[in-house]
Structure formats: C-alpha cells, structure tokens
Amino acid sequence: MKTLDHQAEVRFLQDREGGLLVVSSGSWRVAALNQVAPILERRCRGLRNRPLRWDLSRVSSIDSAGIILLKHYLDQLQAQGCKVEIVGASPAQQRLYQMVASYAMASPETREEHRSRFLRPFTRLGESAVAFLRDINAFLSFVGENFVVLMLLLLQPWKFRYRATIRNIQDAGVGALPIVTLTSFLIGVVIAYQGAVQLQKFGANIFVVDMIAISVTRELAPLITAIVVAGRTGSSYTAQIGVMKITQEIDAMRIMGFEPHRFLVLPRVVAVMIALPLMIFFADIIGILGGMLVANVHLNISFTEFIHRLQNVLEVKHVWIGIAKGPFFAWLIAMTGCFRGFQVSRNTESIGRYTTISVVNAIFLVIACDALFSVLLTELGI
Amino acid sequence: MNPVIRISNVVTRFGSNLVHDGITLSVKKGEIYGLLGGSGSGKSTLLREMIMLQRPQAGEISVLGHDLMSLGRKEAAWLQRQWGVLFQAGALYSSLTVAENIGIKLKEYAHLPKNILGEIVRMKIRMVGLPDHAAELYPAELSGGMIKRASLARALAMDPGLLFLDEPTSGLDPIGAEAFDKLILELREMLDLTVVMVTHDLDSIWTIVDRLAVLGDGKVIAEGSLEEVMRQPHPIIKQFFHGERGRIRSQHGK
Numbered sequence: 001m002k003t004l005d006h007q008a009e010v011r012f013l014q015d016r017e018g019g020l021l022v023v024s025s026g027s028w029r030v031a032a033l034n035q036v037a038p039i040l041e042r043r044c045r046g047l048r049n050r051p052l053r054w055d056l057s058r059v060s061s062i063d064s065a066g067i068i069l070l071k072h073y074l075d076q077l078q079a080q081g082c083k084v085e086i087v088g089a090s091p092a093q094q095r096l097y098q099m100v101a102s103y104a105m106a107s108p109e110t111r112e113e114h115r116s117r118f119l120r121p122f123t124r125l126g127e128s129a130v131a132f133l134r135d136i137n138a139f140l141s142f143v144g145e146n147f148v149v150l151m152l153l154l155l156q157p158w159k160f161r162y163r164a165t166i167r168n169i170q171d172a173g174v175g176a177l178p179i180v181t182l183t184s185f186l187i188g189v190v191i192a193y194q195g196a197v198q199l200q201k202f203g204a205n206i207f208v209v210d211m212i213a214i215s216v217t218r219e220l221a222p223l224i225t226a227i228v229v230a231g232r233t234g235s236s237y238t239a240q241i242g243v244m245k246i247t248q249e250i251d252a253m254r255i256m257g258f259e260p261h262r263f264l265v266l267p268r269v270v271a272v273m274i275a276l277p278l279m280i281f282f283a284d285i286i287g288i289l290g291g292m293l294v295a296n297v298h299l300n301i302s303f304t305e306f307i308h309r310l311q312n313v314l315e316v317k318h319v320w321i322g323i324a325k326g327p328f329f330a331w332l333i334a335m336t337g338c339f340r341g342f343q344v345s346r347n348t349e350s351i352g353r354y355t356t357i358s359v360v361n362a363i364f365l366v367i368a369c370d371a372l373f374s375v376l377l378t379e380l381g382i
Numbered sequence: 383m384n385p386v387i388r389i390s391n392v393v394t395r396f397g398s399n400l401v402h403d404g405i406t407l408s409v410k411k412g413e414i415y416g417l418l419g420g421s422g423s424g425k426s427t428l429l430r431e432m433i434m435l436q437r438p439q440a441g442e443i444s445v446l447g448h449d450l451m452s453l454g455r456k457e458a459a460w461l462q463r464q465w466g467v468l469f470q471a472g473a474l475y476s477s478l479t480v481a482e483n484i485g486i487k488l489k490e491y492a493h494l495p496k497n498i499l500g501e502i503v504r505m506k507i508r509m510v511g512l513p514d515h516a517a518e519l520y521p522a523e524l525s526g527g528m529i530k531r532a533s534l535a536r537a538l539a540m541d542p543g544l545l546f547l548d549e550p551t552s553g554l555d556p557i558g559a560e561a562f563d564k565l566i567l568e569l570r571e572m573l574d575l576t577v578v579m580v581t582h583d584l585d586s587i588w589t590i591v592d593r594l595a596v597l598g599d600g601k602v603i604a605e606g607s608l609e610e611v612m613r614q615p616h617p618i619i620k621q622f623f624h625g626e627r628g629r630i631r632s633q634h635g636k
Contacts, residue, residue, distance in 0.1 A: 063541035347476035
C-alpha cells in the first residue's frame with residue numbers, strides 16, 4: 001500500500017454501459033507523476049467524441065502540478081469532443097482546481113517561429129556580422145575615450161597613477177618571468193634540434209647559430225612572450241574589471257569622478273607596454289641559451305664557438321625589431337583585456353565568456369600584428 | 383498535533399562568538415511564524431540551521447519529524463523537496479531566465495512532458511503576480527520586487543508544505559512590501575503553507591505574522607502571539623516595539 005501511495009496511477013476501464021471510466025489513484029504530487037504522464041498522453045490522443053467518467057476518489061493527495069496535468073488532459077479531451085464527468089473529487093481538490101484554473105486560463109504564448117529552417121543559417125550569419133561590426137565600433141570608441149584621457153593626462157602628468165602602474169608591472173612582468181623563462185628556453189631547444197637534423201645532412205652545423213639567433217630574437221621570443229602575457233595578464237584584466245563591473249565598483253568610481261580609464265585602464269596598458277619589451281629581451285637571452293646548450297650537446301659546437309659566431313651573424317637590428325614589437329603587442333593585449341572587462345554584464349556567466357573572448361582576441365590580434373610587421377619590414381628591406 | 387519544526391537547546395558558536403545559547407522554540411502547522419531580533423542576534427543563522435545549510439554545535443532541530451542532527455542522505459534529499467526557501471537577495475541563477483529558474487527543480491525531480499512543465503511554470507509566475515512576459519527575462523533585468531516574486535515562485539515550484547523566507551520585504555518600498563505581505567497571506571490560504579520568516583519589518587509583523595519569537599543575547603526572549611510578546615517587560619522588546627517607529631505603528635493598530 002505504501003508503494004501505491006508513492007506513485008500516481010491511472011487506469012482506463014470500460015464500465016457497464018460501454019462508457020469509459022478513468023480511475024486515478026495514488027499520490028498525484030509533482031515528484032510522483034512521471035509514470036502517469038506518458039500513459040495519459042498515449043491514451044487520450046485517440047479518444048474522440050466519447051462520454052467519459054474520471055474518478056478521483058482514490059487519489060490520496062494532489063498538488064498544483066497534479067491538477068495542471070489533470071486539467072491539461074481534461075481540456076484536451078473536451079477539445080476532442082469527449083464529454084467528461086469528474087466524480088469523487090473532494091472539496092479540497094475542487095478548491096485547488098478552481099485556484100489553478102484561475103491562474104492557468106488564457107494561455108496566449110506559443111509564439112510561432114516564422115523563420116524557415118532554410119533561412120536560419122543566413123539570419124545567423126547576418127546577426128553575427130552585425131554583432132561583429134558593433135563590436136568593432138565599441139572597441140574604437142573605447143580606444144578613443146582612452147586616447148582622450150591619455151591626452152588630458154599629458155597636460156597634467158602628476159595625475160597619472162604611477163603607483164598602480166608599478167604594481168601592474170610587478171604583476172604582469174616580474175610575476176610572469178618563470179613561465180616566460182621556461183617557454184622561451186624550450187623554444188630555443190626545439191629550434192636547435194629541428195635545425196640540427198637538417199643542417200647535419202649538409203655538414204653545415206655551424207649555421208644553426210644563425211638560425212637560432214635570428215628566428216628567436218626577431219620572431220619567436222616576441223610572439224611567445226606576447227602569447228604568454230595574453231593568456232596570463234589579458235585574461236586577469238578582463239576578470240578583474242568584469243567583477244568590478246558586477247559589484248558596481250565601476251559605477252561608484254564614475255560618480256566620485258574617478259575616470260575608470262585613468263584609474264584602471266591606463267595604468268594597466270602602460271605597465272604591460274613597459275614590461276613586455278623587457279620580457280622579450282629576457283626571452284631572447286634564454287632562448288639563445290637553450291639553443292646553445294643543444295648545439296653543444298648535439299652538434300659539438302662549443303660555447304665559445306657559438307658565441308663567436310653569434311657576434312658575427314646576429315645584427316643588432318634583429319634584436320631591436322623584436323623588442324620594438326613589444327609595445328604594440330602589449331597595447332593590443334591590455335586594451336582587449338580591459339575592453340572585454342567593461343563589456344561584462346550583470347551576470348556571473350558573462351565573466352567567463354568575456355575572459356575567453358578576450359584571450360582569443362588578444363592572441364589573434366598579436367599574430368595578425370606580427371604578420372603585418374613581417375610584411376612591412378620586408379617591403380622596407382629591413 | 384506535533385509541531386512542524388521543533389528546536390531545542392540549540393547552541394551555535396562562531397569562534398569565540400556565542401550566537402545561540404540554548405534556543406528553544408517550535409512552529410505549528412499552518413502558521414506564519416516570525417523570527418525577530420536585532421542584526422547579529424542570529425536569526426538568519428537559525429534559519430540556515432533549519433534548512434541544513436549550517437550545523438549547530440549542540441542541541442536538536444527536527445523538521446517534519448526528522449531530526450536534522452542525525453539524518454541519512456536519502457532523508458535529507460526527501461526533506462529538501464518538502465520546503466522552499468526565499469533568500470534575502472533572491473539568489474536567482476543569473477544565467478537562467480525566470481522561467482528556467484522556476485522550472486529547474488521541476489525538471490530535475492519531476493519527469494514531466496515539456497508542455498506540462500511549461501504550464502506549471504506559467505501558473506507559478508501568475509500566482510506570485512508577475513506578468514507573463516517576465517518569464518523570458520534574466521534576473522539582471524528585473525526590479526527588486528520582481529526578483530523577490532520570481533524567487534518566491536521558484537521556492538513554490540514543487541508545492542512545498544513549508545516555506546522559509548529570509549527578510550522577504552527588505553529592500554522593497556512600502557507599497558511593494560505590503561503587496562508582498564498580502565501575497566504571502568493569500569498563498570498560505572491557497573496552498574496550506576507553513577511559513578517561517580526572518581524579518582524586522584514592523585508592518586509585516588503586525589499584519590501577517592501569527593506567532594513570533596524574539597531573539598536576543600543568544601536566547602529566545604519571548605515567544606507567542608504579538609500581544610503575548612508585547613506584554614513581556616524585557617528591554618529589547620521594549621526597544622523594539624515601543625521605540626519611535628514601533629509606537630507609531632501600534633497606534634495605527636492592525
């Protein structure tokens with residue numbers, strides 16, 4: 001009996017006059033309805049124009065969900081031309097039914113989706129194109145606002161937040177040195193190994209120095225360092241500013257007259273622009289060191305030999321070009337990070353979304369910018 | 383008849399801070415029970431202990447005949463389905479719409495066809511007095527009063543017999559607060575609810591609370607109907623009901 005009480009049940013019986021008798025029993029409460037719903041759905045669909053009696057007397061308890069289920073199929077049966085008579089409903093059940101009916105009546109909804117399935121990809125494409133343009137527009141106005149604040153600051157340089165900038169250099173630069181060391185060292189090792197295999201075929205072992213020196217200083221160190229900083233610092237900027245947006249700290253700053261660009265964005269952007277070139281120089285050294293080690297072990301090029309060759313082949317311009325990319329990459333990373341942070345809306349999910357977007361954007365922009373540099377510098381013959 | 387909630391000799395300590403020093407009270411079926419007290423008197427903590435979010439250091443709490451201090455996993459899961467909770471700030475899931483917020487518990491515990499679920503959710507939305515179009519809104523797009531109503535609808539999703547409200551009218555304007563009080567009264571009539579509410583809104587205490595307990599100094603200073611409580615000579619009660627605001631309120635009467 002106890003198990004009966006825990007599940008709602010419904011049975012369809014023929015009565016003596018050939019009419020249909022629906023007997024419901026058990027507990028018609030929300031958690032116990034999962035078995036009756038499919039039965040009702042199956043049995044009610046085929047019933048048309050038949051007199052029906054629905055017996056509720058054995059229902060031990062019922063809640064509003066149970067009533068809604070009942071009402072749904074009663075309405076459906078009536079719409080199909082069945083005459084339904086309810087028997088055995090207790091006063092409490094009737095009251096609950098009245099209550100539910102007064103709220104459940106007149107269901108407007110079921111907004112029809114008029115768009116056809118065929119057109120949907122095109123509407124998606126159009127929507128995302130518009131969203132993309134809007135994004136660019138928002139980013140440009142963000143950059144513009146930032147520029148105006150920067151110009152005003154140049155007139156009153158004492159208003160610049162030096163202390164915050166120093167702290168950001170510490171966080172974004174010094175804090176990232178271990179991971180930058182590791183990655184650039186490994187890059188040097190990889191380049192040296194790959195080069196060694198090819199160059200050994202020609203007995204041109206010593207050229208591995210040219211290869212490591214130029215590729216690391218000019219391209220790889222800036223790129224790898226920028227990607228590490230984008231993943232590490234860009235994402236944290238988005239999250240920090242995003243949380244401040246959610247907790248309305250940004251609003252509080254605005255009403256106190258603290259320009260968010262002056263207090264939050266510029267210190268971060270300037271900090272990364274200072275830190276990244278220094279980190280690239282550091283990554284140059286470590287990367288070449290990694291290559292030197294492999295050259296020594298694998299190709300029998302002694303350290304002195306390596307350094308001697310390095311002094312001859314590595315023009316200083318390559319190092320300068322690599323380092324000069326730093327501030328550009330840094331600007332892109334810090335600006336995207338901050339910009340996406342300000343786009344966070346007032347729910348927790350959007351922080352995660354915008355942090356992801358910010359890192360993806362920053363890495364893409366860094367690589368695109370690097371490609372632009374390559375083309376430009378080649379055209380200029382540098 | 384057995385009380386729905388029985389609390390006896392509960393002791394709660396946060397570090398060296400003794401919040402509850404032997405609390406004893408009971409809530410009867412079908413009543414609206416108020417927990418009162420100044421801020422820091424541990425009324426919200428007591429509520430959290432009743433809904434198993436926190437454990438007291440000592441004492442007994444039993445809800446619907448189950449002892450919360452020695453509860454199996456299954457019993458706990460069953461018990462959690464018997465009550466609805468309205469948190470102070472609503473605590474609606476910000477990534478879900480109002481309709482999804484209300485439907486999430488139904489979806490998890492009741493395996494019903496989608497259209498029936500939709501109808502239940504729509505009924506709850508109307509029941510708490512929200513407009514139909516609120517269903518598709520996100521919590522960030524709601525006003526304070528709508529957030530309270532939406533999370534009340536969520537608390538009522540499974541037709542619980544027991545409803546816990548943590549400062550339901552705080553942050554609402556007087557008109558909104560009055561409407562909310564009325565709503566709770568109506569819902570109690572319709573759904574046979576037992577309501578436990580933490581409040582310090584004098585208007586709510588006057589209009590909807592049947593019985594109440596006043597907490598202070600880690601103890602229950604007074605328990606009973608409003609008249610009974612007001613007769614107590616304890617200084618905290620005097621301060622509470624006979625202070626400036628309390629006096630104005632009691633002149634207006636019920």
